[in-house]
Amino acid sequence: MNIDINCDLGEGKTAEDCARDALLMPYISRCNIACGGHAGNQKTMAISLKNASEHQLSIGAHPGYPDPENFGRKSLNISGEELAASVSAQIQVLVDLASQQGVVLDHVKLHGALYNDAEANPVLATLLTELIHRNFPDLRILGLANGAMEAAAKALAHPFIREGFMDRRYLNKQRLSPRSMPGAVIEDFDHCIQQTLGLIRGDGFPSIDDTELTFTADSICLHGDNPNAVYIAEKLVDALQREQIRVSA
Numbered sequence: 001m002n003i004d005i006n007c008d009l010g011e012g013k014t015a016e017d018c019a020r021d022a023l024l025m026p027y028i029s030r031c032n033i034a035c036g037g038h039a040g041n042q043k044t045m046a047i048s049l050k051n052a053s054e055h056q057l058s059i060g061a062h063p064g065y066p067d068p069e070n071f072g073r074k075s076l077n078i079s080g081e082e083l084a085a086s087v088s089a090q091i092q093v094l095v096d097l098a099s100q101q102g103v104v105l106d107h108v109k110l111h112g113a114l115y116n117d118a119e120a121n122p123v124l125a126t127l128l129t130e131l132i133h134r135n136f137p138d139l140r141i142l143g144l145a146n147g148a149m150e151a152a153a154k155a156l157a158h159p160f161i162r163e164g165f166m167d168r169r170y171l172n173k174q175r176l177s178p179r180s181m182p183g184a185v186i187e188d189f190d191h192c193i194q195q196t197l198g199l200i201r202g203d204g205f206p207s208i209d210d211t212e213l214t215f216t217a218d219s220i221c222l223h224g225d226n227p228n229a230v231y232i233a234e235k236l237v238d239a240l241q242r243e244q245i246r247v248s249a
Helices: 015-022 042-054 080-100 112-120 122-135 148-156 189-201 229-242
Strands: 002-009 030-034 058-062 140-144 160-165 219-222
Touching (some): 002 229, 030 042, 042 058, 112 140, 112 148, 189 229
Parallel strands (some): 002 030, 160 219
16 A cells, blocks of 8 residues: 655755755655745755655645745735736746756645635635646646545546645544644644554544544645654654555655
8 A cells, every 4th residue: 555745845945954854855755845935945946856856756836825924824815816826926936947957746735824725715726726727737736635625626627636634633524623723733643643544544533523534635744844854754654664555656
């Protein structure tokens, strides 16, 4: 059995930040590179592309609200036109840099507040999915399993990668519980593994109120901004290997 593990990278400012990111690459199969909206710059994008290519990762664009001051973690009150133009420009920058290196991008994953807002607002999900479908038809969408982006992609027959989270509790509707809810973030590693195996095998795991959920994901998100991310990645891959599950895109 195989599972894809994805991680958001290229969110620093320097080559040293990229070097720290590269320490995670042996343990993942897919990365989402920040492309200048919430974080990242031409230098970090170029280095991240090179490092990810050398590790034979599937590589995608990671656009967010154009708000580096808040790291894309706050919703912006901007028009749909302005947002679409920004997201398209962010993706295009990474596409162009990848082309210069002979790298072909695979997917798009939204960042932070934009990811959450699209899942909470089917109109926004449709707007962004239509944008990607129109301007970047060869890029798959990586997004929340059973969410609004998946529904919008399905309506357009656009390829979609279902994402699951190892360290976030789910509501009974199979949506992520808000971080503001007590217990929304899973801090016990054994519970993270239990949920990961449930998402891989479809054999059930508890929601935030202990209702059993049964669904699968194509890709598991590993949070690279955790100070212990490399240690967590090592433990995760080791636990998966013991279960005879290989990390692969």
